[in-house]
Amino acid sequence: PGHRMYYRETWQTPPKQTTAGSRRPPFCPSLAPSARACASSQRALARFHPHDFIHSHQSPTELRPAPSPPPRLRILSPQAEQPHVRHVRARHRLAAPANDLEPRGSDAAPAPRLRGPVTVSLAACSCCSRRHRGTRAASSSMGTLVWLRPTAAPAVPAGPSAAHVVAGGGINARPRRVSMASRCPNPRVLQAGRCRWLVARSGVTAAAAAADDPEDSSGLSDLQVASRIRGVFFYAVTAVAAIFLFIAMVVVHPLVLLFDRHRRRAQHYIAKIWATLTVSMFYKLEVEGMENLPPNSSPAVFVANHQSFLDIYTLLTLGRCFKFISKTSIFMLPIIGWAMYLLGVIPLRRMDSRSQLDCLKRCVDLVKKGASVFFFPEGTRSKDGKLGIFKRGAFSVAAKTGVPVIPITLLGTGKLMPPGMESNLNSGSVKVIIHRPIEGNDAEKLCTDARNVIADTLLLHGYGVH
Numbered sequence: 001p002g003h004r005m006y007y008r009e010t011w012q013t014p015p016k017q018t019t020a021g022s023r024r025p026p027f028c029p030s031l032a033p034s035a036r037a038c039a040s041s042q043r044a045l046a047r048f049h050p051h052d053f054i055h056s057h058q059s060p061t062e063l064r065p066a067p068s069p070p071p072r073l074r075i076l077s078p079q080a081e082q083p084h085v086r087h088v089r090a091r092h093r094l095a096a097p098a099n100d101l102e103p104r105g106s107d108a109a110p111a112p113r114l115r116g117p118v119t120v121s122l123a124a125c126s127c128c129s130r131r132h133r134g135t136r137a138a139s140s141s142m143g144t145l146v147w148l149r150p151t152a153a154p155a156v157p158a159g160p161s162a163a164h165v166v167a168g169g170g171i172n173a174r175p176r177r178v179s180m181a182s183r184c185p186n187p188r189v190l191q192a193g194r195c196r197w198l199v200a201r202s203g204v205t206a207a208a209a210a211a212d213d214p215e216d217s218s219g220l221s222d223l224q225v226a227s228r229i230r231g232v233f234f235y236a237v238t239a240v241a242a243i244f245l246f247i248a249m250v251v252v253h254p255l256v257l258l259f260d261r262h263r264r265r266a267q268h269y270i271a272k273i274w275a276t277l278t279v280s281m282f283y284k285l286e287v288e289g290m291e292n293l294p295p296n297s298s299p300a301v302f303v304a305n306h307q308s309f310l311d312i313y314t315l316l317t318l319g320r321c322f323k324f325i326s327k328t329s330i331f332m333l334p335i336i337g338w339a340m341y342l343l344g345v346i347p348l349r350r351m352d353s354r355s356q357l358d359c360l361k362r363c364v365d366l367v368k369k370g371a372s373v374f375f376f377p378e379g380t381r382s383k384d385g386k387l388g389i390f391k392r393g394a395f396s397v398a399a400k401t402g403v404p405v406i407p408i409t410l411l412g413t414g415k416l417m418p419p420g421m422e423s424n425l426n427s428g429s430v431k432v433i434i435h436r437p438i439e440g441n442d443a444e445k446l447c448t449d450a451r452n453v454i455a456d457t458l459l460l461h462g463y464g465v466h
């Protein structure tokens with residue numbers, strides 16, 4: 001049945017925040033911060049009638065006349081035996097799109113557009129007791145609108161459960177927890193609109209859900225539970241180790257400033273202990289090409305692909321005192337951020353050209369003083385495991401200072417802790433390949449050569465390259 005849309009006065013008036021008389025449908029234009037997105041979301045959303053998200057199998061002609069608002073689907077919390085209505089609002093949590101150095105203004109990355117199919121596993125809707133699957137109807141940086149369609153699958157027996165959303169698509173079709181919400185970005189609309197609530201009555205028991213569609217299960221699969229537990233332990237170990245080792249860093253810091261102000265080898269040695277301690281407990285690490293690593297005494301510009309925060313741990317285990325260039329928000333982390341200052345990590349506000357210039361100047365200065373620097377030329381973690389476009393900053397530093405570029409390929413970190421799923425740690429192993437140094441004074445050529453070396457290695461190991 002088509003999903004032609006028109007506005008109906010049937011929709012319940014939003015609670016207080018709606019200004020009297022403005023009876024515009026709730027989330028027009030809730031999901032569209034940017035003009036173009038706004039226009040497309042408006043068009044997309046304008047095509048939607050609230051009812052569509054509840055009973056998409058009903059064509060408009062069949063829709064019940066006003067006055068009673070369409071029954072709503074409800075999401076049950078696992079504890080609730082009785083199908084209590086619980087409104088769920090969530091925010092879109094997928095990581096920011098690649099290639100832009102710094103989101104507009106603050107460091108908080110805007111919620112990205114959701115790509116690929118979205119599956120919503122709802123047990124049964126309250127009036128047709130058929131399972132519904134959601135397809136992404138519109139998404140913008142503020143959220144994703146899901147259009148629910150009844151699936152053939154019969155409703156499963158009622159029982160305590162919860163419903164969650166899994167975004168498919170992307171590399172290896174990793175399921176991603178995505179929450180949907182729509183929250184009008186600007187007050188004016190807020191007055192006119194209201195938050196989008198997905199309501200569903202769920203009678204899914206985790207096991208039943210896992211049985212009929214593991215991708216679509218409303219309970220966490222065993223794998224995900226294991227990853228979540230591993231993630232908790234990972235952060236526990238890394239936090240405890242950081243607390244004790246940070247004290248050691250503070251103690252030695254005055255000596256470091258006195259005798260080894262630029263390289264700070266003692267601090268890097270402590271950071272190496274921290275990273276090795278954390279990594280060795282959770283995943284196997286294989287390093288290839290250690291012979292290509294220059295000694296700490298000879299400066300170089302290190303570059304690598306970037307797939308996950310685990311890249312930092314993995315690279316720190318190499319025990320080289322290279323100075324990372326890091327986005328400013330990471331400095332806010334307690335203990336870790338403080339340790340980054342003691343290590344001499346270079347802060348960068350990614351979209352701020354002045355900050356970029358200061359950062360490059362500082363790198364040139366440090367390299368001339370004998371230290372090494374470490375860039376992720378992609379500027380952000382790859383969201384699909386594919387190698388992104390390289391920025392030239394690192395290579396202009398190498399060309400200016402005449403030091404070699406050491407390309408490094410990281411394999412597997414994105415699978416263990418994908419961007420946007422930092423709370424999970426999947427099982428698996430990581431491989432680091434350190435390539436031969438590349439020398440030259442042409443930044444463009446250094447950039448192309450280094451990227452080609454890493455791209456070929458990624459392709460060799462089954463990864464993609466943009």
Ligand SMILES: CCCCCCCCCCCCCCCC(=O)OC[C@@H](O)COP(=O)(O)O
Nearest residue numbers: 242245246271274312324325326327339380381
């Ligand atoms: C106390 C124990 C010793 C602790 C040592 C801590 C050392 C931490 C070094 C941190 C270096 C961080 C380098 C981050 C580089 C960076 O900024 O990449 C951006 C991505 O990541 C995240 O961006 P995005 O994917 O866009 O969210």
